[in-house]
Amino acid sequence: MDGAPLDARTALLRADCASCTGLCCVVPAFAASADFAIDKPAGTPCPHLALDSRCRIHDELPQRGFPGCTAFDCLGAGQRVTARFAPRSWRDAPDEVAAAFEEARGLHELLWYVADALARPLPVELRVGLATTYAALDAAVDAGEPAGPWFPRVDPLLRRASDAVRTAWPAARQLRRADLAGADLRGADLRGADLRGALLLGADLTGARLADADLVGADLRGARLAGADLRGALFLTPVQVAAAVGDARTLLPEHLARPGRWRG
Template identity: 40%
Template sequence: MSNQPFASTASPHLSADCEQCFGLCCVALPYGKSSDFAFDKASGTPCPNLRTDNRCGIHTQLRQKGFKGCTVYDCFGAGQKLSQVTYAGKDWRDHPESANEMFDCLPALRQLHELLSYMKEMMMRPETSSLHSAFGELYEEVERLSNLEPAALLRLDIANYRSSVNQLLVQASEMVRANVPPTAQGQGQSKKSKKRTGSDFFGANLKGTDLRGASFRGALMIAADLRNADTRNADWIGADLRDTDLGDADLRGGIFLTQSQINAAKGNVNTKLPDHLNIPSHWV
């Protein structure tokens, strides 16, 4: 939904490259009128802002025009993979007989690419060296699945593969977070960093808290205040960071932290991010 690729620790093919995509996310995905989108759009219906050259007509004004949701979506490279590899460069406009199938494949392939991205990240971390071999084998299997023909791709039980990969990701996360000094872990847990369930962190005041090595897996952190918080080596997989205030916070070493999550949050130029992530333009 943007014209620029996300930076990533993963291989280039796991980062969105909209110039090589047929605007698939702007057509395939549905959305409802909300604070993230200015109007309703059904699945398979091109967004009115999508031009015939597959570029967004309001790319530089998405937030101002009410399309904040577009700025926080990342296909992990699934869009260009479908466009240029799976469908060999055959645009859905010129081949309408394949359009619906192509649109259905996007969410499936995106999930596989997301898993590949997380595994690649863990294979690059020295703390998880004992798991690199296991990750390598599973990575090859998931990558093979990502190269399947459309019909086979749509038949996959992706939830089963997600479960297998997640078990290894959890082990890797624990290894990375185990390197946090016990005093830091204890201090963070004694305050507000212990991971619970549901909306525990919705609007939570965590300003200045020591959260090193904390797990925010799947946490709802909408509008939470993490200003000046130390979250180094925290696990962010699946965390909802919409409007989370990260001003002056330290997120270096964050595990499974994505550019799309950062784009959904608030922060400033003093927020410390992992090297592979960028300060969003709306923070400046």
């Protein structure tokens, strides 16, 4: 299904590869592994990047040994940095563009979280603070500010929003930073759970319910989500969804697209 925006704010948080110069294929480094077939240093274009800034093997990335690429999402930072530097590109100013892309992606991640929070029923004072922060983050992207100092400034607001949403689940499980790698969580009731920073690598969440669960920083790589209900999950990102393994029965929030490789 196509991802519907949380509201107008998320329009700029959707990757538009047609408006980008392939920054995700140039800026990040990756090492030969199960996720990438080759080593690629940071700032070096992938050999599969064509002159028109398109991936030559985009439709067969997993089969060609690049499943890690399918789990990457710049959250709209790529096209925004491309537009800021136009008509120059990473070919003209590689270090400058690379640094801008990395910072913009961090800020866009925060924008995603704040936009998610603003879509929730929250106290007026908290909503005002979040809306003000969203506007400041948006301006910070245009100004090329570093993302690092913003995380400790935004996190308290996100925690307050999470607490406000999860009060509906007083018996919710507290699993912050829990090591649940490979855990059998089939059918688990995780509604309203605090799963911030939890390691869910390869966990079996088949049929689990995660409404209002706080998933900031949760590692969902290889997590099995067949038939799981993630509608309403807090701060779930496209990157987390793409890294997991779901199926046709997996229920996602409206604003998140179902990965094409999820079948059955």
